[in-house]
Amino acid sequence: MTKYTTIKTFEKDFPHQIWKIVADPANQHIAIELRDTESTRAALYVIDFEGKELLQHKQLDEKEWTLEAVQHNTLILKRVGDVRPVKEGILFLDFQGNTRALWQEYIWVDTYRDMVKVRHRSFQSGFEEYIDTQTLQKTSTAPREMEYCSAIKMPIPFTAPLPSYLKDLALSDVPAVSRAGERILWSYHTQANEHYQLNLSVADSSKLLDTICLLTDMPKMIPQPYFQIENQIFLMSYNKQEIVSYLV
Numbered sequence: 001m002t003k004y005t006t007i008k009t010f011e012k013d014f015p016h017q018i019w020k021i022v023a024d025p026a027n028q029h030i031a032i033e034l035r036d037t038e039s040t041r042a043a044l045y046v047i048d049f050e051g052k053e054l055l056q057h058k059q060l061d062e063k064e065w066t067l068e069a070v071q072h073n074t075l076i077l078k079r080v081g082d083v084r085p086v087k088e089g090i091l092f093l094d095f096q097g098n099t100r101a102l103w104q105e106y107i108w109v110d111t112y113r114d115m116v117k118v119r120h121r122s123f124q125s126g127f128e129e130y131i132d133t134q135t136l137q138k139t140s141t142a143p144r145e146m147e148y149c150s151a152i153k154m155p156i157p158f159t160a161p162l163p164s165y166l167k168d169l170a171l172s173d174v175p176a177v178s179r180a181g182e183r184i185l186w187s188y189h190t191q192a193n194e195h196y197q198l199n200l201s202v203a204d205s206s207k208l209l210d211t212i213c214l215l216t217d218m219p220k221m222i223p224q225p226y227f228q229i230e231n232q233i234f235l236m237s238y239n240k241q242e243i244v245s246y247l248v
């Protein structure tokens with residue numbers, strides 16, 4: 001019988017700390033926002049689920065722009081003000097870093113599958129409009145179906161009694177659990193020489209299939225181990241300058 005093995009698919013380094021990550025599961029795209037600690041300006045990257053770069057270091061001229069979503073080969077950004085928590089401005093960029101559309105007088109409200117809900121800055125509430133992320137058409141009529149992109153999963157803390165195959169482990173925290181088909185994914189920290197390592201154990205309903213160490217030599221535990229799309233997980237390194245992905 002062939003032993004089950006967790007496979008690393010890619011490991012990607014970046015020149016600055018990762019500030020935000022968003023994903024488009026339908027097209028297998030991940031968009032990353034970096035922030036330079038000195039200028040605080042954002043730089044944008046896009047990679048696919050195999051780690052291939054589709055956009056590299058698109059520097060934004062204004063530090064108020066921040067990444068909100070990626071859909072249909074388009075980066076969706078909103079402007080955030082220094083004084084007010086929300087400032088007007090919605091920007092769509094293609095994967096070459098070119099502007100597809102800019103709405104200077106509109107405030108971002110919410111993002112759904114295939115559309116963005118916005119409001120003109122003249123109104124404090126109500127009067128929402130909707131931008132189609134494919135056609136860039138804006139309408140004041142709410143679509144009949146509005147759904148969030150729900151393919152991204154986060155592991156949740158597991159507070160019930162542990163299964164027998166995990167009971168002998170010296171865990172440093174409450175493990176987090178998620179599912180990938182019939183497999184159960186357990187992520188947890190263990191301690192070694194006053195530092196921590198993040199581990200992933202893959203199991204079926206009755207036995208352990210594989211265990212790997214995801215991150216090592218961390219001075220502190222990390223609160224959110226990874227995000228998951230179907231049977232692929234993505235996580236940041238402790239210094240937030242690297243993304244690693246595994247098939248589980």
